Amino acid sequence: MIPIAKPWIDKEEEQAVVNVLRSGNIAQGKVVEDFENQFANYIGTKYAIAVNSGTAALQIALMSAGIKPGDEVITSPFSFIATANSILFCGAKPVFVDIDEETYNINPDLIKEKITNKTKAILPIHLYGNPCKMDELMEISKKHSLFIIEDAAQAHGAEYQSKKVGSIGDAGCFSFYATKNMTTSEGGMITTNSKDIFEKARLIRNHGSLIRYYHQILGYNFRMTEICAAIGIEQLKKLDKFNKVRVSNATFLSSKLEGKYAIPKITNNSSHVFHQYTIGTKNRAEVIKRLEFGQIGYAIFYPLPIHKQEFYQNLGYRDNLPISELSSVEVLSLPVHPKLSQEDLDHIVKTII
Ligand SMILES: Cc1ncc(COP(=O)(O)O)c(C=O)c1O
Structure with a gap:
């Protein structure tokens, strides 16, 4: 796994x-x-x-x-x-x-x-x-x-x-x-x-x-x-190293997934540290099936926007926020952490393409 x-x-x-x-x-x-x-x-x-x-x-x-x-x-x-x-x-x-x-x-x-x-x-x-x-x-x-x-x-x-x-x-x-x-x-x-x-x-x-x-x-x-x-x-001493590997993993994933999924877009004049590597797809359920078959962990950040949570509904929130609502059904985060090997990255790419 x-x-x-x-x-x-x-x-x-x-x-x-x-x-x-x-x-x-x-x-x-x-x-x-x-x-x-x-x-x-x-x-x-x-x-x-x-x-x-x-x-x-x-x-x-x-x-x-x-x-x-x-x-x-x-x-x-x-x-x-x-x-x-x-x-x-x-x-x-x-x-x-x-x-x-x-x-x-x-x-x-x-x-x-x-x-x-x-x-x-x-x-x-x-x-x-x-x-x-x-x-x-x-x-x-x-x-x-x-x-x-x-x-x-x-x-x-x-x-x-x-x-x-x-x-x-x-x-x-x-x-x-x-x-x-x-x-x-x-x-x-x-x-x-x-x-x-x-x-x-x-x-x-x-x-x-x-x-x-x-x-x-x-x-x-x-x-x-x-x-x-x-x-x-001790972690702070290694943070730049951890982030460098995250960025390198994300760059590899994007090079392979571009055109097939909505790959992460980095804000202009910024450096992204890829806490998550999150793609967008209209076929999330199908991609999840493949990830599960390939024994690859994944997560959805976040499946329900905050204004739609039960507690916020009870507080009376009725906002219509279409991009947040659409994103919550299309996003999918793949492993990008610095402990991944090249073999892991190849397996992730092969599994979802
Ligand atoms: C965007 C965001 N804000 C706040 C928090 C809260 O941090 P903690 O879990 O350390 O309380 C988190 C943690 O998951 C987070 O991802």
Whole structure:
């Protein structure tokens, strides 16, 4: 069986975890701080705040930007549910804008008509590792004084106009879930150049406290452990290598699948890090049958857009977002992770052509 995802863990990660376990300090401490500094340095921001999931990163970033009940936040519905839920966690309202049919990312041309006097932020998702059109988004945000919180959960190391995603908007949010381009098993990170967001995020992560048992605001326990951070430090050293192999695998797949399937389209002036390699096809059920016969893992990201989920239907969402709805029946993600061999790649291509 060729799995759709496989974490790449070496001796270095094992040793780093053992070192932490033997140190006696396993909750958030110096190793987390080192990981934050190294991650901020890699992304190119002044600050990074480590947390225990990408979902927590999104919620904290929005709260730190001051998103509160009554506010509206614009996002796209073709994403993992955590993106929109993080807006609900702040008591605010997700407002959905349809996606671009080639990149599956938010379509900046459709944002203007959804802006109201309650709109406070845009939450674009760099889906599958492909950057959003950040120039256009930044222009809209400047014109309407909106925050931009980037959902970079799938895009560690991806660049837009030579800048790493997560360093372009007011804050970037990363996930280190096991299948991501780099992992800490579970974990997340907020990146920002804003001192204000940094200071608030640090408080919200830790029960509103900087000095133990003195609490300035209402907060949560969203802390990362030293064990997770130790894995993260080792993974970060290898991230560029992992991404290079993902890009090379994707380039090979595209060279063979072009003309037969809708192959991934990379946003102009960007580098895509291929968290997923996602094709489009009108014959998805048939392709899935072949993949199953060939013992090849696959996934559908995502089979139901967020506004169509039961929970959002119960909240009263009745949007008509045709590109998201069509994409959810046509997309199919194939293995692209760096553990694939040339033999695996040949087998994938042969099976679906
Ligand atoms: C686009 C997107 N946003 C947010 C998240 C949430 O991250 P986590 O699973 O670490 O909470 C994910 C993770 O799957 C994601 O893919």
